[in-house]
Amino acid sequence: MDGRALRVKAARRREGMVETRTPLGMLADIIIHAALVVVTLCCVVPVWHVMMASLSDGRRMLEVEGALMLPAGIKPNFAGYRLVFSNMAILKGYANTLLYVAAGPMFGMALNITAGYALSRESRLRVPLTLVTLFTTMFSGGLVPSYMVIHSLGWVGTRWALMIPGCTNAFFILLMMNAFKGVPQSSVEAARIDGAGHARAMLKVMLPQCVNLTTVVILNSVVLQWNSWFPASIYVTSSRDKWPLQLWIRQMVADNETALQMSSPDYNRLLIQYAVIVAATLPILAAFPFFQKRFEKGLLLGGVKE
Amino acid sequence: MYAQRAEPMRSARSPARLPWKKDIKRNGFLYLLYAPTLCYLVIFHYIPMFGVAIAFEDFNIRRGVFGSRWIGFDNFIDLFTGETFGLVMRNTVGMALLNLTIGFIAPILLALVLCEVRNKRFKRITQTITYMPFFVSTMVVCQLARFFLAREGGVTLLLSALGLPKQNWLANPNLPVFWLINCFTDIWQGTGYGSIVYVAAISAVNGDLHEAAAIDGAGRFRRIVSITIPSIKPMIIMMLTLRVGTVFMSGFDKILLLYMPRTYDVADVISTYTYRMAFGSSINYGLSAASGLFQSLVATALLLLSNAMNRRLTAYSLF
Known part of the structure; x- marks a missing residue:
């Protein structure tokens, strides 16, 4: 009994909480928890609403006010998903997004790792090359000149325009540079003395030691690519077979607005817009718990390294 | 935006200068490793920089950058004297200021409140859920905004x-409405994510300080004001300066998705104006390039300013 009380006291000391509970303190606790519950609900409700709407009766959806807690309609209606997954255009968009999400960050990481490594090692050109990288964060040519470069490469209307130009940026490269710099130099030197070349030292010795920051960079570029729609909207405007999923979301909504103005609309079609949003969001949210720990750790390494 | 901090260049140890020949021999492979990235940066970042010449031309797509007629600053005069420019500037600055104030304070507040929670599990779950929206795409966020702000939507x-x-x-074309929508969708998407670093910083505050203060009779609120906030002040300043530098670049694609002709007057910002001049119905490449260049210059100036501020205030700097 005594031991337990001591442990509890010690734990509370660690937390910096030494005062005894007062009614006012309890009230503050209640307010804090209530506020956090409200904030959490704000984050969950919109996503939940869309998930429930995607399972609703299309006709009833038109009359729904506010946010749904349960699907509107007598029983869950999967017509929206059936329409999404039987729509070849959307499936193609899904496949395109998967391709872009795999290829873009892969090109990007190849550049981030090689350049990050090159900039983390001592050499005469290290500082000038770092500045060359850094300058691109400050000044950009803008929309029209960038479009013209892609145009003169002959990439307008091709998938390259969606995968290569946005595959990396100076922040990612510098983040990888910092990651490599954070690896204890002794282990690198030991490997070099044992006869490992640059390539081996980089991939076999250093990279495994900066998994967390690498996760952050990979994840950021994956999310960037998964969410990207603007380049597609200007570079492959008319070739719909190359559209990523995000662009189809926009299209579905626009289609629905016109469909609603017809005399006898197909109410199930209205559900496509919800179903496609769920299909475009759920995979990344579902995958998240698997890399959450590394991601948070890496984020802190990048952010609060003192 | 993720937090990132490069090591200050100034404190880097100066390299033992090898003669070029030896350096190439020893580090040639490093340069080879950097070469693909150099190509990438040159093609997609440096060459477009020369394209800013369009801003000084009566640009004709068939004649190209080198064939078009040079007209000096006429495009800029058109830009600055155009009837929409005043509105565009007002909107850009207005939304940027909202993002710098409300949008900046929200993650700090969330972190402060989160750290007052003693139940580890509750804290953990709340934190995870609140930063989930970061992974919801802008396109979807805009759709959610449309659903919830419609006539029958939840927020309405x-x-x-x-x-x-x-x-x-x-x-609604009245003034603060669109600005607030823009700000609050940002908050929805980024607050939880932004609070992660603050939560870490607050957790790192020395517990002895809190204990001593508590023994001296300081209440919870008092300790937040007098201990926690001063302890994380360097981090707050650093995040603020990082944000100042990028404030004009953010929000472009969201505004592009959310605005409509009816709300152009309150929603149009420099970047969307640049976009519509290049890809909209009334195309004027020269004007678009001019406003793009203007935006780029302002952003560069802000970045340099914020970096100088950062260097003076916190001894850390991006470059």
Whole structure:
């Protein structure tokens, strides 16, 4: 009994909480928890609403006010998903997004790792090359000149325009540079003395030691690519077979607005817009718990390294 | 934006200068490793920089950058004297300021409140859920905004309970409405994510300080004001300066998705103006390039300013 009380006291000391509970303190606790519950609900409700709407009766959806807690309609209606997954255009968009999400960050990481490594090692050109990288964060040519470069490469209307130009940026490269710099130099030197070349030292010795920051960079570029729609909207405007999923979301909504103005609309079609949003969001949210720990750790390494 | 901090260049140890020949021999492979990235940066970042020449030309796509007629600063004169420019600047600055104030304070507040929670599990779950929206795409966030701000949407319903008329809020052309929508969608998407670093910083505050203060009779609120906030002040300043530097670049694609002709007057910002001049119905490449260049210069100036501020205030700097 005594031991337990001591442990509890010690734990509370660690937390910096030494005062005894007062009614006012309890009230503050209640307010804090209530506020956090409200904030959490704000984050969950919109996503939940869309998930429930995607399972609703299309006709009833038109009359729904506010946010749904349960699907509107007598029983869950999967017509929206059936329409999404039987729509070849959307499936193609899904496949395109998967391709872009795999290829873009892969090109990007190849550049981030090689350049990050090159900039983390001592050499005469290290500082000038770092500045060359850094300058691109400050000044950009803008929309029209960038479009013209892609145009003169002959990439307008091709998938390259969606995968290569946005595959990396100076922040990612510098983040990888910092990651490599954070690896204890002794282990690198030991490997070099044992006869490992640059390539081996980089991939076999250093990279495994900066998994967390690498996760952050990979994840950021994956999310960037998964969410990207603007380049597609200007570079492959008319070739719909190359559209990523995000662009189809926009299209579905626009289609629905016109469909609603017809005399006898197909109410199930209205559900496509919800179903496609769920299909475009759920995979990344579902995958998240698997890399959450590394991601948070890496984020802190990048952010609060003192 | 993720937090990132490069090591200050100034404190880097100066390299033992090898003669070029030896350096190439020893580090040639490093340069080879950097070469693909150099190609990438040159093609997609440096060559477009020369394209800013379009801003000084009566640009004709068939004649190209080198064939078009040089007209000096005429495009800029058109830009600055155009009737929409005043509105565009007002909107850009207005939304940037909202993002720098409300949008900046929200993650700090969330972190402060989160750290007052003693139940580890509750804290953990709340934190995870609140930063989930970061992974929801801008396109989807805009759709959610459309659903919830429509005439029958959830937010409209809440607001009507407060006595505001039911309406499609996104179509409201009155002044602060669109700005607030832009700000609050940002907050929804980024607050939890932004609070992660603050939570870490607050957790790192020395517990002895809190204990001593508590023994001296300082209440919880008092300790937050007098201990926690001063302890994380360097981090707050660093995040603020990072944000100042990028404030004009953010929000472009969201505004592009959310605005409509009815709300152009309150929603148009420099970047969307640049876009519409290049890809909209009335195309003027020269004007678009001019406003793009203007935006780029302002952003560069802000970045340099914020970096100088950062260097003076916190001894850390991006470059």
